[in-house]
Amino acid sequence: MLNTVTAKGIREGILFHLSDQNWETNLQALVRLVKDRQKFWRGAKVVLDTANVEVTSDQLLSLKDELSHYDLNLWAVLSENSLTQQAAQFLGLATRISRLEKDTMADFEPIYHQGEPAIFFNKTLRSGFRIEFDGNVIVYGDVNPGAEIIASGSVLVWGKLRGLVHAGALGNEAVVVCALDLQPTQLRIAEQIAITPKRHGKPQPETAFIRDGKVIAEIWNYKG
Amino acid sequence: MPGKVVTVTSGKGGVGKTTATANIAAAMALKNQKVVCIDADIGLRNLDVVLGLENRIVYDLVDVIEGRCRLRQAMIRDKRLPELYLIPAAQTRDKSAVSPSDMVRLCNELKPEFDWVLIDSPAGIERGFRNAIAAADIIVVVTNPEVSAVRDADRIIGLIEAEEKGPAQLIINRIKPDMVKKGDMLSPDDVLELLAVELLGLIPEDETVITSTNRGVPVVIDGKSRAGRAFRNISQRLLGERVPFASIEESGGLFNQIGRIFRKGGG
């Protein structure tokens, strides 16, 4: 069956668009999508755009519960249907999101390298910024504490990396995280979680990867 | 030339926005600039207290926006500094009483008459923040040299960039030079290295700020106060003068670091 629900990363989490099919069909598709992406989206805030589909507050509530099993938090419902809007308001969910929150990652067109998608940021990613991307992420700038990058591929930072990075978020262990100054608050590669020890001395470009089930950081060296 | 709207904001609460707004405004008025302050911290007003104008409030910002009085009627004139006016916040309402477009309309009305419109923001990143920055030409972010305050400043700077209102300018308030020297407090360098924005001013921790707040007399009026001098420097920088950062520091403790920042920031 066709996937009837689409998802996209927005500044404050994930935005799901339902199709105009009935609720049950949409719900099944949504849950399937979430199951597939569980690790990728863990902890994110969810905005549901129901377009014209009429959804009751009971339905929304059970969806909210379902999503919470995957550590996702439904906080807003966008709808053109007034009954759906009322249902959402009844549950204390937001029914509008600001321009800021709607600001999608679409301004950052993926580029392709040997068929692999990558997203490129030509700026510093600040606290509160979160990106989830199915591919590699390249930052020409710093990643500040409080910023989060979740990528299914590798993460390259041409600057200081001090936020949280999860590379290989869908389970791929053959990825790397590199930065001119590798000091992430927390570094995850696939299933492994590492915390950076305090640095002594001058920062050097480093690259982190998994070896024998552990996260290792080495001097970034093209010859090696 | 129409006036400029400067919004003072922070992210974390209690870092010195209201103190900065009052003192920059007073310092500009001392330089014969025509200044109006707007207290956009609705429900928690206190710019009037810091400026010592509390007992003269009749109408407030929400009264103007809801048409219960004319703009003139809500503007309180400071008798000590005749070119300084205040539009106080409503104490008994909440932030939803004002919208960003209300603020834009209000500022457009004030700009032809004033050299500067200074807006004091509430803490946080919610509606009140958006109201406060809606009309801004310049956004000044205040932080303390503490990890949590800097983190929130970073967040706010990101939001300002996303709204295309940047680049923000930074004030670091409550610096304790001896603590910085001992490595017990983030240095201005540390803060700037992370936030990577233009530096507008460095304010030392200074007891005269507290005593003057209690008396309702902005500290810039006190010629001897170190914080007062730092706020006067800020207003001069906003007026386009080049004031080296090193001059605020007489003990010499921060001199090296500030010297470096000065080259980096260039202003």
Ligand SMILES: Nc1ncnc2c1ncn2[C@@H]1O[C@H](COP(=O)(O)OP(=O)(O)OP(=O)(O)O)[C@@H](O)[C@H]1O
């Ligand atoms: N440089 C300074 N030295 C000493 N005390 C200071 C200094 N700056 C501010 N303070 C004190 O810190 C307290 C908080 O300042 P202020 O009210 O200006 O912060 P604010 O950011 O406006 O707070 P809020 O977020 O609650 O509006 C006040 O008691 C003030 O007197």
Ligand SMILES: [Mg+2]
């Ligand atoms: Mg205040």
